[in-house]
Structure formats: C-alpha cells, structure tokens
Amino acid sequence: MTERATEELKKELLGLALEAARQAGELLRDGRPADLAVAAVKSSPIDVVTEMDLAAEKLITGFLSERRPADGLLGEEGASTEGTTGVRWVIDPLDGTVNYLYGLPSWGVSVAAEYHGETVAGVVEVPMRGETFHAVAGGGAWLGDVRLSCRPAAPLDQALVATGFGYLQARRAHQAQVAARVIPRVRDVRRGGSAAIDLCDVAAGRLDAYYERGLNPWDLAAGDLIAREAGALTGGRPGEPASGELVVAAGPAVFASLQPLLEEAGAWHDGDAG
Structure with a gap:
C-alpha cells in the first residue's frame, strides 16, 4: 500500500509551493522586457523568453532544494533529480510561453508536490490576473481564500x-x-x-x-x-x-x-x- 502523506507534510509542501510560485511569478512579470515583441521571434529577443523560462526554473529549484535538499525534482526546462524522501516536485516555470511572448496575460507558474507518486499539493500562480490557485489532497481547491467548486451539471x-x-x-x-x-x-x-x-x-x-x-x-x-x-x-x-x-x-x-x-x-x- 502506498504510504500516505500526513496533513503536516501536505501543509509544509503547500507552503513551499506557494512561495516558490509567487517568487517565480514576480520574476517573470517584473523581468519581462518591454520590447519583447512578436516581430522579434526570429531574432535574439526570442532568447529572452528561453532565458526567462530557465531563470524561473532555476529560482524555483534553488528555493526548494535549499529547504528540502533530499526531495526529487522534475521540471520542464531540464531539472531532473531523484530524491530519497518520497517527495518529488513537478515544475512548469512558465506555462503559456507563447502568450508570454506575445504579451497576453494567460500564463502562469505551476508547482506541484508528489508523495510516493500521488500529487498531494499544487499551486498555479497567474501573475497578470493577480490570482493564486492552490489545493492539497483532501483539502479542497482554493483561489486565495475562496473555496472553489466546478460548475453544476449542464447538458x-x-x-x-x-x-x-x-x-x-x-x-x-x-x-x-x-x-x-x-x-x-x-x-x-x-x-x-x-x-x-x-x-x-x-x-x-x-x-x-x-x-x-x-x-x-x-x-x-x-x-x-x-x-x-x-x-x-x-x-x-x-x-x-x-x-x-x-x-x-x-x-x-x-x-x-x-x-x-x-x-x-x-x-x-x-x-x-x-
């Protein structure tokens, strides 16, 4: 039987995910060059998007590794380490990269924590909306301090x-x-x-x-x-x-x-x- 995460562990992992996503979201929002434009897709400014992805992932993995160095990591931009604690962090430092490139607001930072293969905590930070979605397994889903519920049944x-x-x-x-x-x-x-x-x-x-x-x-x-x-x-x-x-x-x-x-x-x- 898979070992279950304690409520204390889930709370700890959620807190770290919230802070990591917040910091990365601020970096991406405040660090995006004003002249990052669609016209620059085939020239050097496109590298800025790549560098911002990498910088955000480096920020997140550095933050998490400092606080829980024995955990595993899996990130979109190449982070992949085996841990010894049963915890693995699954990270998308910039989901919606094309939106980010074009200056559209629908992009975010996704940080999840698995415990022995089960996702037990998750955060999606959406900086341009000023929204933070989060959940722990068995604890409901939240937008800030408002509990979420999917839409009622419809045809x-x-x-x-x-x-x-x-x-x-x-x-x-x-x-x-x-x-x-x-x-x-x-x-x-x-x-x-x-x-x-x-x-x-x-x-x-x-x-x-x-x-x-x-x-x-x-x-x-x-x-x-x-x-x-x-x-x-x-x-x-x-x-x-x-x-x-x-x-x-x-x-x-x-x-x-x-x-x-x-x-x-x-x-x-x-x-x-x-």
Missing part, C-alpha cells in the same frame, strides 16, 4: 469547453478535426494557451470542461489536483487516468458526455500519423 450542448493544440503539424491537423466534431455539440470552444490555467478555470467554474492531447506531467500536475479538489472529474480515455495521451477535466455530468465524444472522435491519437 453538453450548454457546456463551454476549452482545448489546446500541439506544435507538430500532423497532430494539429487531427486536433482540428476533433474540434470540428466537438464544436457542434457544445455551447462554444475556447483556446486559452495554458493548460494549467484552463484546469484551474474548470475548478473555478469559468469553464465547464477542458480537454487536450500531448500534455507533459508538469503541464497538468498542479491543475489536475486543483480541478479534482473542486469536484471535477479528470481522466484520459475511458477508464484511464489523465496522461500525455489525453486529458479530460469537467464536472461529473459534462465529463460523462464529453469523454465518449472525444473517444469516438479519436482525440487520444494523432490521426493517420498516430
């Missing part, structure tokens, strides 16, 4: 559904085909550009559902916990957990209708290229 045709698209050409083409199957069946579709924020918006009742193929562990670790603690269901293909193959998050009634639709539409593969 699928009244559901506002978010999704995202990968960067591989074949995958994007198939994802467009899947979206074409989904759009006539729901209220409308949104594409925000940050998986972590979309999952939190499901938790906050701002979206009825979210789905995407091709996410990495750091994209969804914190947001998945926050959504579940707000009462949403999360998963992948029917009977399977959320994974890189497919992530679906929604209130129970919408989930029950959306997941089979996505299965039928082949949202879990890359079409002819899959």
Whole structure:
C-alpha cells in the first residue's frame, strides 16, 4: 500500500509551493522586457523568453532544494533529480510561453508536490490576473481564500469547453478535426494557451470542461489536483487516468458526455500519423 502523506507534510509542501510560485511569478512579470515583441521571434529577443523560462526554473529549484535538499525534482526546462524522501516536485516555470511572448496575460507558474507518486499539493500562480490557485489532497481547491467548486451539471450542448493544440503539424491537423466534431455539440470552444490555467478555470467554474492531447506531467500536475479538489472529474480515455495521451477535466455530468465524444472522435491519437 502506498504510504500516505500526513496533513503536516501536505501543509509544509503547500507552503513551499506557494512561495516558490509567487517568487517565480514576480520574476517573470517584473523581468519581462518591454520590447519583447512578436516581430522579434526570429531574432535574439526570442532568447529572452528561453532565458526567462530557465531563470524561473532555476529560482524555483534553488528555493526548494535549499529547504528540502533530499526531495526529487522534475521540471520542464531540464531539472531532473531523484530524491530519497518520497517527495518529488513537478515544475512548469512558465506555462503559456507563447502568450508570454506575445504579451497576453494567460500564463502562469505551476508547482506541484508528489508523495510516493500521488500529487498531494499544487499551486498555479497567474501573475497578470493577480490570482493564486492552490489545493492539497483532501483539502479542497482554493483561489486565495475562496473555496472553489466546478460548475453544476449542464447538458453538453450548454457546456463551454476549452482545448489546446500541439506544435507538430500532423497532430494539429487531427486536433482540428476533433474540434470540428466537438464544436457542434457544445455551447462554444475556447483556446486559452495554458493548460494549467484552463484546469484551474474548470475548478473555478469559468469553464465547464477542458480537454487536450500531448500534455507533459508538469503541464497538468498542479491543475489536475486543483480541478479534482473542486469536484471535477479528470481522466484520459475511458477508464484511464489523465496522461500525455489525453486529458479530460469537467464536472461529473459534462465529463460523462464529453469523454465518449472525444473517444469516438479519436482525440487520444494523432490521426493517420498516430
């Protein structure tokens, strides 16, 4: 049987995640050059985005390693160390990099803590909204000091559904085909550009559902916990957990209708290229 995290440990991990995400969010918000522009995508200023990703991850891993040096780390920008405590930190220092590059506000910092493979604490900091989403396993989901709850049951045709698209050409083409199957069946579709924020918006009742193929562990670790603690269901293909193959998050009634639709539409593969 998997060893369970104590309430004291979960509280400690949440506190560290909150502080690490806050500091990284401030760095990214205050350190973004004013002249970081779309026109500069193919010239040296694009490196600033890369450097900001790296700087934020370095800040987070340095902060966590100083306070809990024996923990494991997994980060988008290359941090990968094995720990000895059963705790592993899963870090996305800048989720929504393209939004950040373009000056759009939907980007965030995601920090989650696993204990023996179970996510027990998660934080998504959204600096340009001034919002901090957080949760611990069994303790509910919160936006600041306001407890979150996903939207009440609604028919699928009244559901506002978010999704995202990968960067591989074949995958994007198939994802467009899947979206074409989904759009006539729901209220409308949104594409925000940050998986972590979309999952939190499901938790906050701002979206009825979210789905995407091709996410990495750091994209969804914190947001998945926050959504579940707000009462949403999360998963992948029917009977399977959320994974890189497919992530679906929604209130129970919408989930029950959306997941089979996505299965039928082949949202879990890359079409002819899959």
